[in-house]
Amino acid sequence: QQQVKQSPQSLIVQKGGISIINCAYENTAFDYFPWYQQFPGKGPALLIAIRPDVSEKKEGRFTISFNKSAKQFSLHIMDSQPGDSATYFCAASTQGGSEKLVFGKGTKLTVNP
Amino acid sequence: DTGVSQDPRHKITKRGQNVTFRCDPISEHNRLYWYRQTLGQGPEFLTYFQNEAQLEKSRLLSDRFSAERPKGSFSTLEIQRTEQGDSAMYLCASSLIGGEAFFGQGTRLTVV
Numbered sequence: 001q002q003q004v005k006q007s008p009q010s011l012i013v014q015k016g017g018i019s020i021i022n023c024a025y026e027n028t029a030f031d032y033f034p035w036y037q038q039f040p041g042k043g044p045a046l047l048i049a050i051r052p053d054v055s056e057k058k059e060g061r062f063t064i065s066f067n068k069s070a071k072q073f074s075l076h077i078m079d080s081q082p083g084d085s086a087t088y089f090c091a092a093s094t095q096g097g098s099e100k101l102v103f104g105k106g107t108k109l110t111v112n113p
Numbered sequence: 114d115t116g117v118s119q120d121p122r123h124k125i126t127k128r129g130q131n132v133t134f135r136c137d138p139i140s141e142h143n144r145l146y147w148y149r150q151t152l153g154q155g156p157e158f159l160t161y162f163q164n165e166a167q168l169e170k171s172r173l174l175s176d177r178f179s180a181e182r183p184k185g186s187f188s189t190l191e192i193q194r195t196e197q198g199d200s201a202m203y204l205c206a207s208s209l210i211g212g213e214a215f216f217g218q219g220t221r222l223t224v225v
Contacts, residue, residue: 006155034213043117043204043216044156089155098146098206098214100169103155 003027004092006104014112019077021107023090026071030092034101035064035075038087047088048075051096080111115139117217119205125223126195133191134220138207145188146214147180148204149173156204162188163210195224 005024013019023033031052036044050057050064050073057064063076077084087108091101118137126132138145143164148156159178160170164185174180177195182188192199202221206214 036216041218043119043206043218046213046215049213091155095211097211098144098208099161100158101146101148101156101214102158106153106155 003102004090004104006090006107008107009105010108010110012110012112013080015080015082017080017111019075019080019084019109019111021075021088021090021109022072023074023092023104024070024072025092027092027094027102028071029094030102031096032093032098033064033066033073034091034098035062036089036091036103038089038106044089077109080109082111082113085109085111117205117207117215119203119217119220121220122218123221123223125225128197128224129194131191131193132195132222133189134203134205134222136188136190136205136207136217138187138205139215140186142207142209142212142215143185144208144210144212144214145182146206146208147188147190148206148216150202150204150219151200159190192222195222197224200224 034049035047038044061078066073090104146161147159150156162182177193202219204219206216208214
């Protein structure tokens, strides 16, 4: 049973556009929600993370929106650039930190120049 | 480089052989995690350590898998009697307690 469902599986946007990736979770005990970026042949790199006491967190061009009642959270990439082309994973854990992260299946983002 | 280091980066082995991977975490991090990632999927949790103690193991970690972190610093992951289904990227990450996890670049295992 997949505990974190991520969509879409792939996404193509034009340079300068907004990329939006969505995740939904089932376990109400989750209390830490990070997003990771992964380039081919590399390990995942933490982009931004949120805890359920806030509904939105912004760092540069990246914003997480969190809806606790709907058990959903999303990543918005503003002014998308070709260098943002990568696979993005949402994740969740139950202990407020990085213990036993449960990952979504990933979204492959392509930003066309 | 003060990030998480994994060795080797690539390993090709014949079915039935044993393999061992090494992970060197960020030096001040007391937690160390192992994940497995297959093509087109997100990483799946395998096990984690706090200092030298192995605190949790996933059901994915069969009896052929063993992990150690003998002095609370580096860790090894051994797979005995490898099977083709073990082919994957094995990722190591480390963190402080309650902190963000930083991943290494992974060891890609191919079992032929």
